[in-house]
Amino acid sequence: MTALALCASELRYRRLFEAARDGILIVDPSTRKIIDVNPYLVEFLGYAYEDFIGKELFEIGLLRDGAASQAAFRELQTSGHIRYDDLPLQTKDGRRVEVEFVSNLYDEGGQQVIQCNIRDISVRKKAEAVQSDAKEQRSKRNAELEGLVGLRTTELRLSNTQLQTFVYSIAHDLRAPLRAMQGFSQLLVQDHSDNLAPEGRGYANFISTAAQTMDRMLGDLLAFSRVSQQKLELVPVELAVVIQSALAACGTEIGERGAQMETLPPWPVVLAHEATLQQVLVNLISNAVKFVSSGAPRVRIHAEDRADGFVRIWVEDNGIGIPSEFQERIFQVFQRLHTTAYAGTGIGLAIVQKGVERMGGRVGLESAPGTGSKFWIDLTKAPLPSIPPTRRKGIP
């Protein structure tokens, strides 16, 4: 390099050194003393240029002691490079600032020199601190909210249980006076109708019919309360057996309506509470044979294994169907779509949903007006129980 080129290069280096927006220190490795410092670092730390010259950095701003500084020099001599992502410095007016510190050992034509680059990261650090503060606050608030939700859930559960107990005891206690009304109105109709004018006989009949309806409603309410509250132990239940029992329980309705019942094996084994499952199936089957506008009801019952570990049991009918906007609502207590044409209490499907939920399953349906309904329940598939095959009763 010519003397002129060397001079130009030196000038370029100088301009960079003077204009840099990072602090730069030049240190003599043999004495560890600062021999040059750029204007940015002078201004950043608030000392005069002369204050730096001939000092070690820990004597002017670095918040580390001499021993740590010596260790850093030894490392620099060995590896030629050191870097700290987070080093504390102190300005002349006592402010603590965080810097990123990179130090390199260079050989300049046989003479060694250390160049340290110092970048102010206080703003980034502050932002990080604010962020972590906010995060801490958020997680504290979340923990508080979770606690509150837990408390409210416990309170709700408690009041729900109290409410269910209350419903149960009301339904139970109302039955006794109701039975008296039912019995005496029937006695009036049967034994004293001669003494009554036709109008009076009509009234006595109304009382008797209303009392019977109310008795059915109370009976269903009691059944709903029982399904909601009783302890259910889930065991492997053979669908073949429980479907047969449900069909037998609906025998009178099936016979009266001339319903054609089709049951399609195979029947897997599910995890369930047998009495509850039977009640669920009875409710679905009796609806399937009931909600038909004309002709004989045709009902198909079958089950399918699903990939998610559930068995889906279908009860399908050729009845009047249910518009999609009512398909959620009908599972609520006392919700009935067809109040005049078909008898009922509006609790059957609420029992179905509650019972299936309590057995860890889910319910649903596919239906449209005029095309029949396909109700389904999902229950967890279970391994076959170890009952000798001869003792198993099944349906074909």
Ligand code: ADP
């Ligand atoms: P209930 O049968 O005593 O009226 P449910 O709770 O069993 O009460 O059913 C609620 C309502 O849902 C019924 O009143 C009826 O309107 C409708 N529903 C239930 N099952 C069927 C079905 N298979 N086909 C058509 N409508 C049905």
